[in-house]
Amino acid sequence: xxxxxxxxxxxxxxxxxxxxxxxxxxxxxxxxxxxxxxxxxxxxxxxxxxxxxxxxxxxxxxxxxxxxxxxxxxxxxxxxxxxxxxxxxxxxxxxxxxxxxxxxxxxxxxxxxxxxxxxxxxxxxxxxxxxxxxxxxxxxxxxxxxxxxxxxxxxx
Numbered sequence: 001x002x003x004x005x006x007x008x009x010x011x012x013x014x015x016x017x018x019x020x021x022x023x024x025x026x027x028x029x030x031x032x033x034x035x036x037x038x039x040x041x042x043x044x045x046x047x048x049x050x051x052x053x054x055x056x057x058x059x060x061x062x063x064x065x066x067x068x069x070x071x072x073x074x075x076x077x078x079x080x081x082x083x084x085x086x087x088x089x090x091x092x093x094x095x096x097x098x099x100x101x102x103x104x105x106x107x108x109x110x111x112x113x114x115x116x117x118x119x120x121x122x123x124x125x126x127x128x129x130x131x132x133x134x135x136x137x138x139x140x141x142x143x144x145x146x147x148x149x150x151x152x153x154x155x156x
Contacts, residue, residue, distance in 0.1 A: 013148055016104050020045055028069070028070070030085070032081040042085045044084025055078065066108065083114060085101065098121055101123050106131075126149055
């Protein structure tokens with residue numbers, strides 16, 4: 001077998017893409033993987049809160065209202081992938097300070113603020129997201145953003 005092994009960054013980005021496959025969002029499937037010392041600590045994908053009806057059953061409120069991507073993110077049933085990964089770590093008592101997060105889509109400003117406060121040091125993402133405030137806050141907090149595009153990562 002001559003298949004090249006992926007680098008660690010490619011591997012974790014591939015894992016984020018796999019996690020995104022669990023998404024229940026109709027507009028964009030996002031997955032996040034929190035990693036420290038080459039060990040996966042937590043994962044999350046975007047979708048309705050636990051126990052609530054998924055968007056595939058209710059329809060997309062943002063789509064119905066004609067809200068473009070990157071605007072008015074509070075009008076949505078879904079919890080973001082990064083938020084779910086952070087919540088899962090907290091729920092299970094897993095310390096993520098000093099870790100990295102891999103996500104197939106660059107975090108929005110809400111997720112960026114949570115990532116900063118959680119003590120995550122680097123964000124690896126495949127697809128850019130149009131949020132200037134998120135970029136400004138990441139820079140001010142010295143949160144390293146790494147645009148990583150492995151060959152097999154596709155837009156979600």
